[in-house]
Amino acid sequence: MTGALSRRALSRRALSRRALSRRALLRGLAAAVGALYAVAPAGRASASPALSAGPALPVDPVTVATLEAFADTIVPGVKRYPGDHALAGAAPGPGAVQAGAITLLRAPELGLTPLLPGLAGLLDVEATGYATTHGRPPLSLQPPLSLQPPLSLQPPFVGLRYADRAALAADLLRPGTPDQKLWLLLALVSALAFDTAAHLHTPDAVRHGHPGLAHLRFPQPDADGLWRYPRFSYQRTLADPHPSTTPSGSPA
Amino acid sequence: MNAATETTDVVVIGSGFGGAIPAYRLAAGGAKVVVLERGPWLRTEDFTHDLRLGTYTRIVDLIQGDGITVVAGNCVGGSSVVYFAASLRAPGFVFDRRGSLGHRLWPASLRRATLDPWYERVEQTLPVAQQSWHDVPYPGGLFAAACRNAGRTCNPVPVAVDLRRCTNCNWMLSGCRFDAKRSMLLNYLPAALAHGAEIRPLHEVQLIGPAVTPGYRYRVTYTTVDGDDYRVPTGGGAIEAKIVVLAAGAMATPVLLQRSAAALGGVPAAVGRYFSSNGDRVSVAAMNEDRIRDVLGLEREPGVPYEALHIGKPIGSMSYDRLDPHAAEFTRFSLQQIYFPTITNLLTRSGDAGSSWFGVEKKELSARWRSWLTVLAMTEDDNEGTFGVPPPTGAFTRLASSIGLSPLRYAPTANTLRGWAAADTEARAVLERDGLSRVRPWSDVGGALCAHPLSSCRMGDDPATSALDDSNELRGHPGLFVTDGSAVPTSLCVNPSLTIAALAERAGPAIVRRAAEFGVPVRYSDAW
Ligand SMILES: Cc1cc2nc3c(=O)[nH]c(=O)nc-3n(C[C@H](O)[C@H](O)[C@H](O)COP(=O)(O)OP(=O)(O)OC[C@H]3O[C@@H](n4cnc5c(N)ncnc54)[C@H](O)[C@@H]3O)c2cc1C
Numbered sequence: 001m002t003g004a005l006s007r008r009a010l011s012r013r014a015l016s017r018r019a020l021s022r023r024a025l026l027r028g029l030a031a032a033v034g035a036l037y038a039v040a041p042a043g044r045a046s047a048s049p050a051l052s053a054g055p056a057l058p059v060d061p062v063t064v065a066t067l068e069a070f071a072d073t074i075v076p077g078v079k080r081y082p083g084d085h086a087l088a089g090a091a092p093g094p095g096a097v098q099a100g101a102i103t104l105l106r107a108p109e110l111g112l113t114p115l116l117p118g119l120a121g122l123l124d125v126e127a128t129g130y131a132t133t134h135g136r137p138p139l140s141l142q143p144p145l146s147l148q149p150p151l152s153l154q155p156p157f158v159g160l161r162y163a164d165r166a167a168l169a170a171d172l173l174r175p176g177t178p179d180q181k182l183w184l185l186l187a188l189v190s191a192l193a194f195d196t197a198a199h200l201h202t203p204d205a206v207r208h209g210h211p212g213l214a215h216l217r218f219p220q221p222d223a224d225g226l227w228r229y230p231r232f233s234y235q236r237t238l239a240d241p242h243p244s245t246t247p248s249g250s251p252a
Numbered sequence: 253m254n255a256a257t258e259t260t261d262v263v264v265i266g267s268g269f270g271g272a273i274p275a276y277r278l279a280a281g282g283a284k285v286v287v288l289e290r291g292p293w294l295r296t297e298d299f300t301h302d303l304r305l306g307t308y309t310r311i312v313d314l315i316q317g318d319g320i321t322v323v324a325g326n327c328v329g330g331s332s333v334v335y336f337a338a339s340l341r342a343p344g345f346v347f348d349r350r351g352s353l354g355h356r357l358w359p360a361s362l363r364r365a366t367l368d369p370w371y372e373r374v375e376q377t378l379p380v381a382q383q384s385w386h387d388v389p390y391p392g393g394l395f396a397a398a399c400r401n402a403g404r405t406c407n408p409v410p411v412a413v414d415l416r417r418c419t420n421c422n423w424m425l426s427g428c429r430f431d432a433k434r435s436m437l438l439n440y441l442p443a444a445l446a447h448g449a450e451i452r453p454l455h456e457v458q459l460i461g462p463a464v465t466p467g468y469r470y471r472v473t474y475t476t477v478d479g480d481d482y483r484v485p486t487g488g489g490a491i492e493a494k495i496v497v498l499a500a501g502a503m504a505t506p507v508l509l510q511r512s513a514a515a516l517g518g519v520p521a522a523v524g525r526y527f528s529s530n531g532d533r534v535s536v537a538a539m540n541e542d543r544i545r546d547v548l549g550l551e552r553e554p555g556v557p558y559e560a561l562h563i564g565k566p567i568g569s570m571s572y573d574r575l576d577p578h579a580a581e582f583t584r585f586s587l588q589q590i591y592f593p594t595i596t597n598l599l600t601r602s603g604d605a606g607s608s609w610f611g612v613e614k615k616e617l618s619a620r621w622r623s624w625l626t627v628l629a630m631t632e633d634d635n636e637g638t639f640g641v642p643p644p645t646g647a648f649t650r651l652a653s654s655i656g657l658s659p660l661r662y663a664p665t666a667n668t669l670r671g672w673a674a675a676d677t678e679a680r681a682v683l684e685r686d687g688l689s690r691v692r693p694w695s696d697v698g699g700a701l702c703a704h705p706l707s708s709c710r711m712g713d714d715p716a717t718s719a720l721d722d723s724n725e726l727r728g729h730p731g732l733f734v735t736d737g738s739a740v741p742t743s744l745c746v747n748p749s750l751t752i753a754a755l756a757e758r759a760g761p762a763i764v765r766r767a768a769e770f771g772v773p774v775r776y777s778d779a780w
Contacts, residue, residue: 074610075618091612107305162612170607175697184697187610191598195618196303203301216594216621219562226301226429228419229563232389234550239396239406242572248375249382249410250341251572251586251746 059116064102066120066155071101071190073165075212085154088162094211100200101193119186120155122179127157130168136160201225257465260286261772263472263493265457265508268330269753270499270736272440273374277760278495279447283767283774286450286491288472290500290646291327292479293453299427303593308334308426309654315503315647317660319699320529320637324503326482326654328453331501332435332749333427335703336590337412338567339380340746341371341754345577345584349742352634352667357741359713359722370754377780378434380750381415383408383568389420390552390560391625392568394539395589395682397548399571402682406571409588412749413565420564425593443780454479454486457508458645460496460732461515467771468492469731475645483650494770495763498726499736499756502527502705503658504647506738509709509719509726511642520727522719523709527637527660530704530743531585533629533672534592535679536600537689541623547686559622566591567747574678575745582667585631585675586746587682592626599694599701600624609695625689629675633743634665635707662700704748709738711755723762724755731766735759 068086077095079087087097106113131137137159157165172183192198194212197205203225206213221227244252261283264275271287279285292310300307311327312334325331344364351357374380381387388396388408399406417432424433431438441451459473471492478484498505506524513519544550544557551557570588602613640659643649648656664672676693683689694701712718715727724739726732735756737748744751764776 075615076612091615093615095615166607166611169610170605173610173697174606175699188598191610192595195594195597198303198305200304201307202303215615215619216597217619218594218621221301226419227421227423229389229421230419231552232420232560232563233386234388234390234393234552235386236393237385238388238393239400239404239569241407242405245407245572246341248341248371248380249407250371250750251343251575252577 059106059113062155063117063120066123066157067105067116067186068097068102069155069158069165070123070169070186071096071193073162073169074187074190075099075194076162085158088165090162093215096190096194096212099194099210099212100197101190104189104193104199107199119182124156126172127155127160127168130164130171131156131160134164136164257471257490257492259465259468259492260284261493261774262286262495262497262767263288263470263491264497264499265472266290266330266499266501266504266736267328267441267451268325268332268436268499268501268736269749270501270739270756271330271497272332272436272444273753273756274497274499274733274735274760274763275449276440276444276447277757277776278497278764278767278774279444279449280777280779281764281774283495283772284448285444286452286493287444288455288457288474288491289328289330289451289453290456290477290482291325291453293328293451294333294427296429296431299429301421301423301426301429303595311427312425313654313656315656315658315660317637317658317662317699319664320660320662321698321701322503322529322658322660322705323701323703324501324705328451329436329441333437334425335435335749336424336566336747337433338409338588338747339375339378339412339750340410341368342744342746342751343572343575343577345575346742346744349581349632351581351742352665353717355714357710357712357717359711361722362711367751367754367758370758371750373757373778374750374753375410377439378412378753380410380412380434382410383415387415388568389564390558391564391591392589394544394548394550394558394560394625395627396569397550398682398685398688399569401548401688402685404571404573404682406569409567409570411565411567418565422562422564422566422591423593424566456646457500458511459515460498460508460512463492465492467494469494469770470496472496483652494772495731495767496733497763498732498734500647501736502708502738503660505734505736506639506708507642507647507659510639516729518728520715520719522712522717524639526635526707526710526717527639527662527705528633528635528707528740528743529637529662529700529702530706530748531629531631531633531668531671531745532700532702532704533631533675533693534590534599534701535627535629535676535691535693537625537627537679537683537691538617538620539623539625539683539689540687543686543688547688561591561622561624561626564591571682574674582632582634582671583674584745585629585671585678587675587678588628588630588747590626590628594621596694597621599697601692601695604692606695609697625683627679627683627691629672629679630704630745630747631668631671631675631743632745633668633671635742636665636668637662637708639708664700704737706737706740706744706748707742709734710741711739712741724759725762725766731770733759733763733766
């Protein structure tokens, strides 16, 4: 009870400090993730091998680290280098981040980039609330997030251990909770990067060993970029049909 | 703009099963037909094997309501372009369903026997192929073997696929690159075009009202939309017609009518009510390869029992065992093997906890993706979906070109939940027997998931609970017909396209009769 209250109070204070309208953020995010499914102009889509991450607006390292930590909570992976704090290293092999989650989030086609700092800020506020109500290190002692912290000072969500990140994410993603759609959209982008390589043409992604598709053991296409399976059936009668099947093969 | 209003005999709204079939019958009979379609017109070469954003997303919409997410097509040919081609007649008991209203929900004139001739016509026209076990891909074979192991029967599924052309690539959601899937693009639409019908893509209808030109009844107002960003209007116009066939799909038809209610002088109360999700319920079984070999004796390559989720036509086999006409309503369903692209992998759960769709164990489960087997139960739901206030334009608020927020609300009743529980139990009984797998329903994190929206503007005999009479005509609006999935009164316990198509064929003679009455020079032709 008190925990939830203090967390909400914390959120409110932090939100007003950043003059962030949660509703505007939600709307923007919804639209942005909508754009995730959007039509890329056909010409451009086939001309560029990847959603161009190059000219994307700069995003501050705190935001990047926070969003990486969230994506890594959805599909966890190994740390990329010694002292990688954003990735918890909870699972072997590459995770959503290595699969391109941040590239996808920052893709100009999504129009999401301007909203990312606000989203990360909101997540860090939730993380601070979680930490204080679960007896974790006093993250509130850290400097304001708008300052670029030295590497040793991590954003609050990054400061959580994997189990806590996952517990908080589960909390935020529970159906019926206030901002659930917002976190679900972020989770969806993370998963799409891993499970579909949504920023790449699939034949290229598979051929170049995209880590998510490789993890699934997604099959290789033919030389022309199309999939075909000449052998596809056990070619055996494996069950008896229902006795009242009608001549067209339908149920009676 | 200052020219005289454009007129035609018939305007058809939407080009899926419900639109393409009447368009053909009317054009073949001599009427001047214009088809207005919201989505783009893609050719075979445009269909790619690609999950990159901006590819399949041009033709598939993901529509989020409250408590439900619906997938539907957005292109010339409608959902038939992206569907999985399972072509089944609904079991006889469906036509006698009473739901929770306590009276028969289908019109008295409609039974399985009365629909059979129309089913047959559609099966011949698409055409539908009967798969033998030699045509059923590995996942369907595996499901069949598990059914037999559990003492169940299992059938190969009839599919609207040219089996000789099919490469079993499993990319049906992206449209068929091999012209094997018999979508409306390969049969009814080209036939309608050959008889002079005109198809106008990227035309989104906004309103239906009374015509101003003498001799015409309805005025259909549309906007044209940008092919690269459907949110951007590029123009607009209106056409007047003597007959309107509304077939914008179960997610759009009721919304258009609600918006048009004032202009039309009111619409029946059942418009936008009684939506059915067809009781769709998806589960994923994580199969144990060793048990597949030891218990079922299957091997697809030396040393590889299965590992073939990715191979095939998406739908191979299904069990009719629980379609027992004598069982209680809300306990009957079919159970079907199906494949979904990895876009949906997020929803697969690794455990029973609510959050088990993400995290460490989920990632471990993903490593065994090739050993998953997905099953779809189609149950008897309670027609509990309701559309709220229509958005300013279109059928939903298009946040981007392929995602929308719909005013549809779906909160499953105890009856629907009972059906889902029965289906879950059966899936476990078949697939968990002898340690073959662990089965879990998809996460409900995005609400119910539905690819078979139905009933939102349904036929019936009772004016209080049905919007259409038994000839698909909107009550109180002569010459305005609804022939898409929204007209189907209840969930069907099987995939719905063949029933939608058969009902649209059946509506043909009545639409032609009405057209002739209103001065259109048209005769019904059953020719193909
Ligand atoms: C992925 C997927 C797989 C499926 N697999 C199967 C299967 O295997 N077997 C089966 O039986 N069924 C299947 N279905 C369901 C089946 O495809 C649909 O039930 C059927 O196609 C619906 O036909 P319809 O004519 O009612 O609507 P649709 O085919 O959806 O046609 C409606 C058309 O109207 C257009 N439209 C909407 N609003 C407007 C407007 N305002 N103005 C102009 N045009 C508009 C839409 O763009 C669309 O083209 C599947 C569906 C999906 C999405």
